[in-house]
Amino acid sequence: EQELISIRVVFFAKARELAAVSSITLPIPSCTTPHAALNNSVLPRFPALKPLIDHIILAVNQSYVSEPTRYLQEGDELALIPPISGG
């Protein structure tokens, strides 16, 4: 039985509309990358996000995810960021 940790997932703009929720708390296996969490834990719960998924950038704890990706930690905040349009 793999150890589970708890992360917070936040949704914005089009992602929030499609998911019909602003944020959730989500159990995921430890040793999960942000992209794995998206594909294996978030998407199955929110299939309506599929059309948007190729345009989403991820952020962890308010920082854009860059390579190499570290594993998510207990209490991390994972953000689904659709294309931005500020300014």
Next chain:
Amino acid sequence: EQELISIRVVFFAKARELAAVSSITLPIPSCTTPHAALNNSVLPRFPALKPLIDHIILAVNQSYVSEPTRYLQEGDELALIPPISGG
């Protein structure tokens, strides 16, 4: 006896300070270029302008003088423009 015309000469900034006057009406020979008017009619009346003269640009009727220069006309306004510093 050469025909005389009357022009207005206006002085600004450092030129106004050195000349101790803002504007004068000046008789000059017809068929006089702006630079000839400056050298032959203005400078002799205002020798205090000598130190500034190399830095002065001329304008006729609110337009910078460009080559070739036309002769001044009756009623023209000749401006002595020291280096500008607006903005």
Next chain:
Amino acid sequence: MADEDNVIVLTEEPLSVDSAMAAVSRDCAGGVSLFVGTTRDNFEGKTVVRLEYEAYHSMAIKEMRSLCDTARSKWPQITAIAIMHRLGVVPVREASVIIAVSSPHRIDAIEACHSLIDELKARVPIWKKEVYQQGSQWKANKEFKV
């Protein structure tokens, strides 16, 4: 350099160029460059009724602070920066963003201000929904890259 020399605002209140100007005015500054993004009344033939903005608030603040740091490292003479972004409804003609930069000489303020609006559009997680007479659409900045 103090926090009051980098003024960052996210608000649902109307933005003011005078307050952006006041935020960056300094005795030692000779030039202030400002950029104001306003709501335009049309997009590709459609009439825009209003814009609606939302932000990932905590990350937007963080990214805007980072933009200030980057600008200051590229233009060390900058005396102050203000970045103000409006959230919620922004009617036609009103300001959604104001960027102001002051410096002793104008070239630094002008270049930094221009760079800051470009970088804001590329990095700061704020989203705009364009509301037309018929329908609406989430926009995407072409600058968004990361």
Next chain:
Amino acid sequence: MADEDNVIVLTEEPLSVDSAMAAVSRDCAGGVSLFVGTTRDNFEGKTVVRLEYEAYHSMAIKEMRSLCDTARSKWPQITAIAIMHRLGVVPVREASVIIAVSSPHRIDAIEACHSLIDELKARVPIWKKEVYQQGSQWKANKEFKV
């Protein structure tokens, strides 16, 4: 294009960024770029107490109109331009010049605004006397060429 789309002001009254903004705001504009030149408190180690400006009024107006025409021919998308210059005494931190340009897309407003302040410094017959604690000096823009 009407006269109210090129707003030119020479005044001894304080200048306001809000009024420059208002002068160029248009429903069809998405961006406004402003430049504000302010009185700096120092020059080459000397404390500046104030600036004093004078203009060849009629020619300054004429040259500023010409700057608007040139900007509009280079950036045809410009919706409005405001050029405001203060005359007389301008205390430290106050604005001596404000340039504002609006357009549907920001790059035109930004580039035109930058060009206009450069061209104003090169062509418009306005003079600045810098007054120090001890003495004063007429300044010269390095851009002055003609």
